[in-house]
Amino acid sequence: GDILSLGPNAGRILARWGLHDRLWAVCGHHPGLNLHNHLGELVRFQKSEQPMFGAYSYNGHRAEIHGILFEHALELGVNIRMGEEVAEYWEDDARGASGVTLMGGEELEADVVVAADGVRSFARKFVLNYQDRPKPSGYAVYRAWFDAAEQGVDKDPLTRHMVTDGDVFYGWIGQDVHMLTSSNLGGKTISWVITHKDDTGLLDTSSLPGKMEDVLKIVQGWDPRCAAILSKAPECVDWKLTVHDPLPTWISKSGRIILIGDAAHPFLPTSAQGASQAIEDGVTLAVLLQLAGKQNVPVALQAWEKIRYQRVRDSQVMGESTRDKWHQAKPEDKGEKLDMPRPAWLFAFDAEAHAYEVYDDIREEIEREGYSLPTLA
Structure with missing residues (x-):
């Protein structure tokens, strides 16, 4: 997806390479996961632990983390x-x-x-x-990453909570569906991903342009904050999950x-x-x-x-x-x-x-x- 998550088992290696400060600067720093049922009732707050087992996790935009690793390889003299x-x-x-x-x-x-x-x-x-x-996993995700201010996230009372107090991480779970969304870089950017059942056969590509009307159908009858956050994205990706x-x-x-x-x-x-x-x-x-x-x-x-x-x-x-x-x-x-x-x-x-x-x-x-x-x- 758009977010690349590196647990402490990888984080201790990257820190050993001297990359902590560069990675930390481009990653989100939310206090924990606010998990809700599909109706919007908070069912669990799971606190974020940093560091954990003596090492840090890094969660940021895939392209920015790739860029840091790419530059590090060049600094080591790797021919790319x-x-x-x-x-x-x-x-x-x-x-x-x-x-x-x-x-x-x-x-x-x-x-x-x-x-x-x-x-x-x-x-x-x-x-x-x-x-x-x-082979198809039977699931697919829609995902998006966008600028919060450009899409008016702070202006909508149903989405304002994503950007008013630094980085946050929210989730909703329901029958055969879960949705996760987070703000990053002090609430400047928003990412979301919604996993759902999908019976599409194996395609030549795993990634297609998503249709917002299809995304919103998945959360009909859900906590209205879900549709509000999803609809702020100017576009999204329909990503078919495959397994082996x-x-x-x-x-x-x-x-x-x-x-x-x-x-x-x-x-x-x-x-x-x-x-x-x-x-x-x-x-x-x-x-x-x-x-x-x-x-x-x-x-x-x-x-x-x-x-x-x-x-x-x-x-x-x-x-x-x-x-x-x-x-x-x-x-x-x-x-x-x-x-x-x-x-x-x-x-x-x-x-x-x-x-x-x-x-x-x-x-x-x-x-x-x-x-x-x-x-x-």
């Missing part, structure tokens, strides 16, 4: 080429090499290729050796091309962990490649898969359970049972430290018993 399209992935086991061929015919060779090409990954076919496609059964592997046959992030394990928005798990993926992989060295890239990737596979699945399931409990809640349901989960196993985790701690044992296990496809508990 925009507008290039991969025509083919390849690996040469005999030479211990892998690479890509670009649409223009240029060939790029490396010790390892990390394919972070999203839920509709082109690399996935090479890694799996068959065409695997995402767990892939049998994330590693190519010769162990030199790897799927990472949404290409390996797409997340639902209710997990608020898609970006965080991708960062965990990346830092874990970096540690293992450092420890293994160029001569042992396949072992590093196999160890990475073993470390990440179950943890990622547990995080995905948490997002599904959050959606289901909100969508099945009765109007009279109240209290802590409606909270967004903040388990220590997820948020207190230090992916970098963990990778350093467990690599040698996992490497020895792989060398002793050989590589096998990952399994889930």
Whole structure:
């Protein structure tokens, strides 16, 4: 969506890279989630904790957070080429090499290729050796981000509460629907997202222009603040949510091309962990490649898969359970049972430290018993 949420499990990594101040400046700082039933009765206030488990969360506009990470990569000397399209992935086991061929015919060779090409990954076919496609989740979201003053949010008594006292975070839950909205940057911008049932089949694109009349139909009979906030958006996106059964592997046959992030394990928005798990993926992989060295890239990737596979699945399931409990809640349901989960196993985790701690044992296990496809508990 428009908001990129990074939990403390990712936040501790980004702070370690020296990015806290830059990220903090572009993120929202609400006191907590005001959760209502669809009629507008407050059923739970879940206080925001900053820091949590010794690290900060960051929630801001996707483009601004991407920009900070992009600039950081350039500062480190990373060569980033925009507008290039991969025509083919390849690996040469005999030479211990892998690479890509670009649409223009240029060939790029490396010790390892990390394919972070999203839920509709082109690399996935090479890694799996068959065409695997995402499937509709049965849900879609409408989402928007806009300037509060330009859209008169402060002038409407039904929306004024979004901008009069700094950043705020509101939610409404009903049968098969939930809506979340927040103000950011001291009430200067508004974002909203509304998740609803959708039986559209798999399309060539996940993102379409939304129709406001369709959005407003979803909240007919709801707290009038919902329609008021939704209708302030000058436009919105209709985003079809797709899911994947767990892939049998994330590693190519010769162990030199790897799927990472949404290409390996797409997340639902209710997990608020898609970006965080991708960062965990990346830092874990970096540690293992450092420890293994160029001569042992396949072992590093196999160890990475073993470390990440179950943890990622547990995080995905948490997002599904959050959606289901909100969508099945009765109007009279109240209290802590409606909270967004903040388990220590997820948020207190230090992916970098963990990778350093467990690599040698996992490497020895792989060398002793050989590589096998990952399994889930």
